[in-house]
Amino acid sequence: MKVLQFTVPIIYKDSVVVEEDILPNFYNQLHRHKETQLTLIIKGEGTLMLGNYSQPFKAGDVFILGANHPHIFKSDSSHFVNAINGNAHSIHIFFDQERIFKNSIEHLPEFEGIKNLLGNIDQGLQLPSINADYVGEAIIGLNKKSGLERLLSFIELLHYFSNQVKDWKSLSTGFSSVELTDHEGLRMNDIYKYTMEHYAEAISLDKIAAVAHITPHAFCKYFKKYSRKTYNTFLNEIRINEACKKIIKGEYDGISNIAYSTGFNSAINFNRVFKKNVGMSPSDYIRNNKFKAVYTRLALLLVPLLNILAFVDFD
Template identity: 65%
Template sequence: MKVIQFTVPMSTDDSVVVEEDILPNFYNYLHRHKEMQVTLIVKGSGTLIAGNYTQSFEPGNVYVMGANQPHIFKSDPLHFLNMKDDNAHAIHIFFDHERILKNLLHLQEMEYIKKFLDKTQHGLQVLDLRVQDELAPLIKKVSSSSGFNRLMSFLQLLQHFSKEIKEWKSLSTGFSKYSFPDSEGIRMNDIFQYTMEHYDKQISLQQVAAIAHITPHAFCKYFKKHTRKTYMAFLNEIRINEACKKIISGDFSSIAGIAYATGFNSAINFNRVFKKTTGLSPSEYIRSYKTR
């Protein structure tokens, strides 16, 4: 497994390419491509890793990925047990920023779009749930049209992004020069995959360092260099993401049960990490979600 340099089938005739995936699972490889990407999650849930950022995703979420930004939408483990053909449904819009706009950016009408695209290098997510609902028909309109009509629909979507949406969540932890060479991408993907598959167990530095084929001491320096966070911080992010999913789905009997099911060795440690990550204690998060 590696950071695959994914090739989007951009033809000489189409400036905007749409790929609608209806599959048992989302594309299970850390990958990147030179095109920017707009994604609407229609069905399915899991964990998104974009650069050195980790979070849960769910139906209705809308993302804008930057050009050459390594990312993976990894399906929930439950999807692998329940192998239906339509577990994962997403609409992806790919466009070459330089190709599609090089002759348009100087136009005054493109001012807002240009400023918006300049902010997408590390990826963005629409925050407001009501706005997500408004965007779904616009994205589907791009998907269902073709040729000139698709181009016009897409520019209207970008205009909506740039002028109508006020709240965006940046998929960045603040390290602006983050990148993976291909050779390192192979190793990082193996680390990501191993962590997401074994987060509910005790993972030692020796175990994960063996996946990377380096010593534990070298692994700590290597992981911190490429992600600007410790491996334990990354592992805890994965575990808290999974804990939040269990709370939202109602898949728990107690807070202690969530703690042990997501790999924590004590409820006290779980409570501490949960509050540090989300700003709320587990019980506060449960109350907040039920109220919402």
């Protein structure tokens, strides 16, 4: 199971490579590449893991991922229940900053804003939701272009980013990344994959160390070295991410149900960890997302009805 290095299929007549993926689930391996990546999620949801950072993603989200940072868009478990093409739909734009800007247009004063933006990507950025509709349409339009027309449209999009977008969300933890060898990348991928599949269970230190094929003591030092956090902190972040998704989708019957279904052994511990990670209590988060949860439930109920009505002849 090869993780690093992922090779973007560069077409040398194009400086900007665009790939549209319509798949049962998102690419399921921890990987990195030398190109900066701009991603639009059109359909699907899950957890983005970027270096030692993780958060949920959903349809409409737009991310810029820095070059050479290990990352994975881990599909939600629902993608695998009915694994059909279209569960995961995304457009990825790959570009080599040096190839486009180095020793060419980067020194032109008109590109100062773009240069500053690209210089501040660090690990990654998430586009504010207020700009998502415009940028989503622009990325979909760019996917239909090629050659010089694509390049000019891409530069225009970067210009929009640097001049019109405020309050980018940083996907950096503030630590510089630690280089992973191919072997370490494989090991971290196994750890991430196991955690995402078993977060609702009691994962002991012995169990996760066995997944990494090292002793528990060595695992603690290893994980802290490459993630800048303890494994328990990482596991709690994944669990809270999943809890937030359950709340937004309305998939719960009370706070205790959310706590136990995401691997916490008590509602009290869940409340404490939730507030530490999200900045508010689960009750406040539920209150803030109540309308969204009701809307999601109604949509899920209406889909079967609409499918039936589509075949009814009212004449």
